[in-house]
Amino acid sequence: MLDAIFGRLTWDSIILVQAVEQPNINTFITAGAAAMMPVGGVMIVALLTWMKWWKPLFEWLTSVDHKKIGTMYIIFAVIMLFRGVVEGMLMRANQAVGLNGGFLSSDHFNQLFTTHGTNMIFFVAMPFLFGLINIIVPLQIGARDVAFPRLNQISLGLTAAGGFLFMISLMIGEFSTGGWTGYPSFTGRLVNPGVGPDYYILAIAISGIGSTLTGVNFSVTIYKLRTAGMSFMRMPLFTWTALCTSILLIFAMPPLTACCAMLGLDRFLGFHFFTNDMGGNLMNFINLFWMFGHPEVYILILPAFGVMSEISSTFSGKRLYGYTSIVAATMCIAVLSFTVWLHHFFTMGQSATVNAAFGVATMLIAIPTGVKIYDWLATLWGGRIRFTAPMIYLCGFFVLFTIGGLSGVVLASPTLDYQLHNSQFLVAHFHNVIIPGVLFGILAGIHIWFPKIYGFRLMEGLSRITAFLWAIGFILAFMPLYQTGLMGMTRRTVAYEDPALVPWMIVSGIGALILGCAFLSILLTIFVSVLNRKKLMVPIGDPWDGRSLEWATPAPTPEWNFAVLPKVDCRDAFTDAKAKGTAYQPIEKYEDIEMPANTYYGFIIMIMASGLGFGLVWHMWWLAIASLLGAIATAITYAFLPQKQYIIPAAEVREIDEAWRRSAREGRGITRDDEGNEANQGLARPDNITNP
Amino acid sequence: MSFSIRKSLHPGLNLGEDHGDDRLEAETSVFGFWVFMMSDLVTFGMFFAVFATTMPLACCPGPKELFDLGSVAWQTAFLLASSLTSGMAILTLKQEHASRSASTKKLVFWLLVTVLLGCGFLYREISDFIAMAAAGGPPTRSGYLSALWSLVGLHGLHVTGGLIWCLVIVAGIVVRGVDHRWKLTLLRWAVFWHFLDVVWIAIFSFVFLGGLL
């Protein structure tokens, strides 16, 4: 009877019990980390109760506003980033003392590299990017919201459900030890019948479905909701990269869902997709996984490239150089990314012909990226450059990402890859493209667009320190790994035997410490900025003399985005309007605005998906079935419930909008010299630059 | 951006001008669903790819022992006919339901016929699966069988979902009439149903007929 209710869940599954029964450093570390969850939960409940924030919380959780959903994605990502950084630091600490065995058990270390990778890709990078795209793209195309706001909420719920499964594995049970790539037959039922791989499959499959739906949502938004006059070739670059990212999501997530489903069928029902006998073939998993996995990394980097485009033009006060070539390059990258997946498994036994074909395709993909870098450099040339935090990130990107890209071209040669595959060289390469690429793009994007959503800038000094900490921490932590890779050190090993590796590992460990400080610096920056927000307010909404439509709204942006949907007739429409003097002019006619009402749909789906996942992992079949039926019932119910809207009266819109426009027309505005100080109210005055 | 002058706002059968705003709002809704269908096609494609690269084993029952061509022919007939009847339903929607006052009898009739045909398809398919298992060909027997059962089974699951969806729509139409939301839902459902037949073409061709060659 108890078996039927609890499946294979027992008291021993809980880490706190394990820490008592088998006290050692591994259980202590894990228990300590797991304990942060209930403690944190209690603190949050206390805070919400004390500040009477429950009602606002539920307004947020039931909101379908793209700005709120985007913010929730980012908050989720920051929390997961904390865990991810700690995981990385633990591994680096272990390696620093890892000669002939570190302080972690191999099982613990294996779980760490698995959770670190899974977490960073699915629950940090992707949510961060979805958050930025969610907030900014509708504003950049002059729309009121995304095409399917409720679906947006559901996607967030599914991502959160995946995150829930991922986090609960820390407390109850354990996670997979098969790496973020989870190859069978190691993750098959025979070798690993425990809950680890099940948590892994369900966490990424469930959030993967959310990501697919996000791709559908964003692509339809960009295709169908662009404002009057905004043809494709007049869209800002961040929107272009968001479009290409969505296309990648639509076509690349299904292979992941498929191979997770197949592995799940193997594990739960005894199928033979990937077993070693009876006709199974693990290469099918590897093939499918990387058919997802390669476009996935372009899903991560393309929005970051979009942010780099925005930075290079905005913070040099110049039009983006070579707009058409950057668009073409972005599209090339998107299409080519589907043709190179085999380079992740050159060593798995294919013939030289196959390897060479994919190797060549991989090298080809470097070309459009190079085009973009030259275009960004050309954009900066002759511009009025401000060395703000985003510019630091951009410059760091130029140098560091290029090195990472070059090491990628090295790995693209099958011959060289045979030596370097699964060595620390590979670890260095992908961190080298992810941190200076994706992370710098994310952090820069947050810095640029934070004032748009919250109405005040982040403190410039602290932001610059954060940027430098990330750059230095990254260099110290990961550049040594190129060397150790060339010296033959394998990845994903808890210990090593070559004493010559020790100094490099120590430097890398110091780098990891600095990266930890860099993360704390982000939190500190936000915290101090909130404290000082009155001095940092930029209510008129254009703190950086921006070029695209998102800057043509007050800060914080009202929920309807634009009182009247703008008409554009060129690229960099806002810059054009400011130059012609038509920005901020009064509007004659205001109309009532209809906005979709809040709904519990996404929240309920999140709960159902979490229940489904948890029930399947622990073989609590009643929970799984009830959750699945609950999700279906929810969908059917919402099909019958009327889809509520609420109306914002024209008078209210007029009041807020006219006040904003008046303050903009009557304000003095600042030149770029005063961008970083209190005079910046979010209104820009023309600067003396040669090339607008 | 005014699209009302263009003939076709989205792929698939477009509502006529007499449907007013419903026609315009269908653009985003139905296009978005087509995009989702494309991702679903890729999922099927992946199951196909795995199927295509998994060979039947000598030890275990294969196509020749397990496939009942007659039954597959029946399933194909059922599904193709249901595609036609679903088309009839959408035609009825377009031609007769521009105003809310029209009788829903014809529309519901065609939808229920489609459901019936779909149930016929499922009944035959499930019988076949049971027979295969009894003949020593359950999915746990070999990689080929796992791929076969999951590919055909995934399609069958989609058909089941489509039938439940259709019944929900019928209930909705009976309760609320053919209003804006149910119109758009019907358009999307019809796209879904046609795509299931498209995928079935690939399945009966390459799985069943191909396996028997």
Next chain:
Amino acid sequence: MENNKEFRHYLIGFVLATLLTVIPFTLVATVGGKIAFFALILSAILQLIVHLRYFLHLSFKGQQREDLQLVLFTGLILLIMIGGSVWVLGDLYNRM
């Protein structure tokens, strides 16, 4: 009348699809071999086009650009993914 035309559209599609189903079934059941194989592939591709044209109302004219872009791009992706998988796994199989 517009209505009749649309109805005939579906009917034509149904008849063509039935034909393109009966032919491969019969050939596989009776003749077999290479003839049936090629007929099978041809019939499948043709029936796919029949479905897209007559049931799903896709055509080269009268369609928004993005609608065609979507379907053609998906076709390309499927070709790369399925074709690539068959190539890679086939290559591995040959080297086993």
